[in-house]
Amino acid sequence: MRSSKSVLISILAMLLAIGAGTIGFSISEKLPFFEALWLTVVTILTVGYGDTVPQTFYGKLFALLIIPIGVSIVTYATGAVASMMMEGEFSKTVRRRKMRKKIDSLSNHIIVCGFGRVGEQVVRELLKNGTRVVVVEKNVERLEEMNDPILYIEGDATEDGVLLAAGIERAAGLVAALPADTDNVFISLTAKGLNRDIQIVARAERPETEEKLRRAGADKVINPSFLSGRRMAMTILKPVSIDYVDTIFHDYDEEFALEEIKIAAHSPLVNRLLRESEIRTRYGVTVFAIQRGNAIISNPSSEEVLHAGDLVIVFGKKEQLDRFEEIAK
Template identity: 50%
Template sequence: MREYRQIVVAFLGVTVVVFIGTLGYMYFEDLNVFDSLWLTMVTVLTVGYGDVYPVTPEGKTFTLVLVPLGVGVATYGVGSFAALILEGRLSNTVGRKRMKKKMSQLHNHVIICGLGRVGREVLKQLELQGIPFVIVEKDEQLLEKHKQDRLYVKGDATVDQTLLEAGIERASGLIAALPGDADNVFISLTAKGLNKNIQVVSRVDRVESEEKLFRAGADHVVNTSSIGGIRMALSFLKPNSVEYLDVLFEANNQFFGVEEICVAEQSEVAGLSLRQCNIRNRFGVTVVAIKRSDDFLTHPSADDVLTAADMVIAFGTQSNLKQFERALTKKNELSKK
């Protein structure tokens, strides 16, 4: 903010010089307000048109004092403003204000805390799904490298004000992807304190830290080291299976996907079995699991009945999944034959 204080100081300085100059010429040269102001401006800016000039000894002496004072203040102001433009600080300020305005309009977005390797992978997935998000990162080099046209807040994610600036009160989720478990615990605790309804997913490196994160308010904890180890073992033991899953779920795969769909209360599917719904033939998707309350029904059979508020986990093409989602959330879709 120092450079902007310089602009304010320069503006006030020019205003004071012009005011003093106008009064001085009115007193010493007996000029009217406009002519005094005109003479002050052409003197301070060293224009010197020659149409109005001091003629009295007092006016000339006053001008000898006014010229170096006015030129110095004007030069200081012009130099400060030019520095803002040349160094890009002015455009950065304008861009920052626009970004803050966009963030103030966000609702149900996700806050990504940390732009390291894990955070960047999270960012890619959210972008592919078209989910709005705000990045929180204190490392300026990482931000400069990856911010592009994305919304971000430069600051410490463990500080309340930083999360508030990212719109945590209106956010639906927060992903704590910092490398330190202690930081992620503090972020989870802070996030729940600022928004008790927010869903918090946290990264963890040490197994003994998992319980602490849950106590701090994290809804889901992901041990990246454990997942990485399991993946490496499976790549050795069952390489073909892992390769097949990679093809299905790779980041840039726009064809296949997995979707979680909640059965709406008014949906015609509520109370019907999977056989009656005829999901595979009508929509070309496969129901791989059903979550009911806190229980998972894996490998559901055709006779399993769907109830309202069930979370259906389905696999299929992106287009088929969208049609299936509309069917489960709208009335009378499945009953149409």
Template identity: 45%
Template sequence: MGKRIGLAFLALLVTLIIGTVGLILTEHLTLAQAIYFTVETITTVGYGDIKVHTDAGHSFLIFLMLGGVGVMLYFTGLITAFLIEGQLADVYGRRKMNKKIEQLQDHIIVCGAGRVGKQVLYRLRKEGAPCVVIEQQEDLANQFIEEGFLVIHNDATQDETLKKAFIDKAKGLIAALPEDSLNVFVTLSAKGLNPGIHVVARMDQLESEKKLLRAGADKVISPAILGGWRMAMSILKPISVDYIDTVIHDHNIEMEMEELRIDQGSCLVGKTLSTSGIKQQTGAMVLAIVRNEQVISNPGAEEEILQGDLLIVIGLREQLHRLEEVAANINCNLIFN
């Protein structure tokens, strides 16, 4: 459409030039009069304030009207179609997106699609997690709409905006706005609308951490601190860091980390790590156990698995799926045999 409009505008410009030159030569008009009379003719206004006195002028105007009016109508039609189609497409696209957002359940709301928020969104998409992004800048919002994300173009600090993201049904919220004060405000609003939502907030200034925690953030992360730590470790322990990068970020390796909650009735309750058969039967490895807000890192083989424990495990995707099936079953023997 844009190319066609450009060509039509070029044709209109050429018509204007030809009409102006032709009227100067045939009717001996001034440049201003010739331009005015040409525009008057091709737009079919026809005030009649300029008279044609020569046969050559009449002949030239016939061709100008036949050609110029057609070019003008074509250009006007393209502009009208572009505006109408653009508005209709925008309205239809917005309604379609709103319906998809309305259908979300246990999703994640990302506030801010800047440098940090963008990486969050790409990772959530890779993990297959349903999410919606709230972004106030129009260019960024349009960019992520084109990339297929669900986007709300509005101010994330407003309660109504969070309600449009159906925060009452959301599982988590990531406050990734560029200013700590905005993230504090978003955290307060989110917890006020949904006290049970899990909030992870970005901070730039160290003194903002306590404010974000008091506002209700469950986790506060500083991209600067994490980036600095990673750069230092890349110098001190480059091989270890490269290995972790390979495991976590290499698309050819499906090694993943997972959190597995041990619910009542699971066949793993009451068993130790050695007798549970987790490593032997699934291949997944338990890195830590979170119990009563205490973290048991690198648990021993005789560590007992209790109801309510949160196992932090690592393994290939199919190994983790196998472990989830085991943990959800009442009788482990039926799964292992």
């Protein structure tokens, strides 16, 4: 802010000096406006072309006064511009160092590779959910201009060193959201090599690439074009249902929500029938499905037994979900 103010002051001082010099030379040398302006500018900037010079005593005397003033203003302006440039680079350097320290202290965070149309939406949703995110992006101009507190690493996400700098060894998940399928395949392969336990969600533009991404290590593959087309069709066919689902998933102020809650080994729900647990009666939540290993049990019956390690997908009010999560732990 100080540097910007100094530059503004120097510009105003320069205009004032040029205006005063033009008037002074017009009077003392009886010069036309443009000739007086030309003589003022070359005098203040100490260019000295020699084509127009003061001829009268008063003109020379006026030049003696305006030259040191002009040199002082030009020197001040040069210093102000240089200071502003240096402060800009310095602030960027300080900001990046602070980000590096924050990234080094993170664990169980999500790395998002690519900050394009898809990547930015992924980051926004994760941040809304309170998830810690680190972006890996080659072109960081937009990230630097944004006021959002988004942590990022500048570099190529396909390189081991860049992923290590983003904390890949401590991360819980990675989203490969680059527009090129080949890059996402390489990122998935590299990420799994650096952290075998990391969960990877990869973007695919072509259907034939989806299986390659899975073989490379992606746990989930998302085709944005396919999902968008299906979503548009379902919005036409079932608009009310789609709007309601949107409200649940995207409106964070909504009273109801859908959550994934894991049943801990010491939970009182372990080895009990859903009927006996009375989850709906006691906690007010509805069990939509149960993930057990790689299998999904949709709309489980009341005779289904809960096991330690089951991931229960439940729907209800947020306070009800919180109470159920406490008993599940």
